[in-house]
Amino acid sequence: MARTLPEAHLAKIIRDAAEQERPLAAHEWELVMWQTQHAGAALPDGLRDQDHELRDPFADKLEQVYRAAIVVLESRGHPEYLSHFYGKFGKPFDKWKQAHAFETPEDGAPEPRSTCLHEFREFLAPLGIIADTNATIIEWAGSQFLERALKNTAAFLHQLDIHPDSETDINRTMRKVLALIFPSIPGASNSGIQKLFRNYKPDILIPELTTAIEFKYVNSAEDLGSAFGEIAEDAHAYAGGSEYTVFYAVYYLTRDFEGEERYQQAWSQFAFPDNWRPLFVVGHGR
Numbered sequence: 460m461a462r463t464l465p466e467a468h469l470a471k472i473i474r475d476a477a478e479q480e481r482p483l484a485a486h487e488w489e490l491v492m493w494q495t496q497h498a499g500a501a502l503p504d505g506l507r508d509q510d511h512e513l514r515d516p517f518a519d520k521l522e523q524v525y526r527a528a529i530v531v532l533e534s535r536g537h538p539e540y541l542s543h544f545y546g547k548f549g550k551p552f553d554k555w556k557q558a559h560a561f562e563t564p565e566d567g568a569p570e571p572r573s574t575c576l577h578e579f580r581e582f583l584a585p586l587g588i589i590a591d592t593n594a595t596i597i598e599w600a601g602s603q604f605l606e607r608a609l610k611n612t613a614a615f616l617h618q619l620d621i622h623p624d625s626e627t628d629i630n631r632t633m634r635k636v637l638a639l640i641f642p643s644i645p646g647a648s649n650s651g652i653q654k655l656f657r658n659y660k661p662d663i664l665i666p667e668l669t670t671a672i673e674f675k676y677v678n679s680a681e682d683l684g685s686a687f688g689e690i691a692e693d694a695h696a697y698a699g700g701s702e703y704t705v706f707y708a709v710y711y712l713t714r715d716f717e718g719e720e721r722y723q724q725a726w727s728q729f730a731f732p733d734n735w736r737p738l739f740v741v742g743h744g745r
Contacts, residue, residue, distance in 0.1 A: 465534055469527040469583075476520040476576055483513040484571040485603045487561045492611050495618060517573070518558035524579055525552045531586070547582060548575070571604060601668045602705070604640060606738070609633070609672070609709050613742035622743065629674045629711050630662040641665045652701045658689035659706065670705040680716040684725060691729040706735045715741045 486509060493506060502510075525548060532541040548557075557575035608615075615636050616623060623629045638644040647664035652671060661671035677683045690708055710722075722739045731737075 463531075463534065465527065465530045466586075469524070469531050472520065472523050472527050473576070473579065473583075476517070476524055476573075479513070479517045479520055480573050480576055481603060483517050484561060484573065485607055486510065486513050488563070488571050488604060488607055491563065492607070492614060496614055514558050518554040521557050521573075521575055521579075522552055522554040524576070525554075528579065528583060531583075535586070544582065547578070601641070601665075602670065605637070605665065605668065605670065605707075608637060608640065609707065609738050610740065612674075612709060612711060612740045616742060623676065623711065626662065626674045626676045626711075629676065629709075633674065634663055637663060637665070641667065643667055652703055655697065655701055656693040657696075659693040659708070661703075661706070664703065666702070668705065669703050670707065671703045672707040672709060675708060675710045677710050677712045683710060683712070683716070683722065686710065687726055687729055690735070691731060694729075694731050694735045704734055707738060708735070709738045709740060712739060712741050713743055 490502075490506065490510075493502070528544065529541065532544060558573075560574040561571060562574050562577070563571050612629065612633055616629065616632055619632060621628060621632055623632075634644060643666045644663060647666050649661050649664055649671075652664065653660055659671075659673055661673045663672040664670070665672070675686050677686065686708075694706070719739055722737070726737045
C-alpha cells in the first residue's frame with residue numbers, strides 16, 4: 460500500500476533523526492569514557508559545547524517525530540492507538556528529557572542509541588510505514604563507535620588494571636570490551652582471512668561491519684616503522700577473497716615516541732588504500 464503524504468513525511472523525519480542520533484550516540488559514548496576516567500569532575504568546555512551542538516537539534520527532531528506521528532495516527536483513525544501513544548510518550552512531549560535518554564550495551568542495547576527514537580520505531584512499526592533501519596544504523600554508526608572504543612584502548616586497560624606486555628594481553632581485553640557492542644565477535648572465525656595475508660593477522664573480526672582489527676604492541680619508533688612496512692606488503696598485494704573490507708591496525712605504543720603527526724606521516728609514505736586505517740594509542744608496558 461502506498462504511503463500517504465503524512466506517512467512519507469513521518470518516515471523521512473525518522474530517517475533524519477537517525478542521522479542526528481549517530482554522532483550524538485558516539486558523543487554519549489565519549490562522555491561515558493571521560494566520566495569513567497574523571498569521576499566527579501566537571502565536564503570540560505569542549506565536551507559541554509559539543510553536547511549542545513549535537514543534543515539541541517536532536518531534541519527538536521524528536522519533537523517533530525512526535526508531532527508527525529500524531530498526525531498519522533489521527534489520519535488513520537486510531538483513537539485507542541493514539542491514546543496509548545500519549546500514555547507512552549507524554550502529553551505534552553518533554554523533548555529535553557527524551558534527548559538525554561540513551562541506552563548503552565551495558566543496558567542491553569546492541570549499540571549506543573536514543574531510547575526515545577528506538578521506542579518511536581517500535582511503537583510505529585505495526586503501522587507498516589517505517590523501514591527497519593537497524594542494519595543501516597550499524598553500518599553507518601558502528602564504525603564510529605568502534606573507532607572511539609579502539610582509541611580508548613589504553614583507558615580500558617588502565618581501568619581494568621591491566622599492564623600489557625604483548626598483543627595477546629591487549630587483544631584479550633579489547634575482545635571482551637568490543638563484544639559488548641558487537642555480539643558477533645565471539646563467533647567470528649579468523650582462520651580464512653589469515654590465509655590471505657603474510658603479515659597482517661587480525662585479532663578481532665566484526666562481521667556486521669565487515670571489519671578486521673589487529674593490535675600491535677610497539678616498544679620503539681623503529682619497531683613501528685618496521686610494522687608499517689610489513690603490513691604495506693599485504694595491503695598492496697590484497698586482491699580480495701574475503702567478506703571483510705575495512706582493516707584496522709591499532710598500534711599500542713608503550714610511550715609517545717614521536718607524536719601523532721609523525722606517525723601519520725610515516726603511514727602515508729606507504730600509500731595505503733583508504734580502507735586500511737591506523738590508530739595510535741599511547742599506553743605503557745610492564
